[in-house]
Amino acid sequence: MNEFFAMGGYGTYVWSAYSISFVVLAATVWFARRNLANTRERLKRQRLSKQDRTP
Template sequence: MSEFLAMGGHGPYVWSAYGVTLAVMVYNAWAAYRHQANALARLQQAGEEQETRAKPTVRQIG
């Protein structure tokens, strides 16, 4: 196992390259999901604001 991790002396290069790649890919997956979730959350927020703004006018009419 330690022989495998050492990669014949190239361990630091191989593992840092794979580590950076894994980190970037995980970050991008997280960011892509957050991108959509944020858009949805903002829409719901905007929808609620519209409702609260709409209420007084309803009362005025009533």
């Protein structure tokens, strides 16, 4: 197991490359979904305030 994590002496490089990749991938998914949810909420609020003004 330790041998696996050591990656023949390249452990630091291999694991940091994989970590950065997956942190960035996860962040991209998270930002995309949050952006969609925010857009939806904002449009909903705009719509409600418009309905209030027009009786």
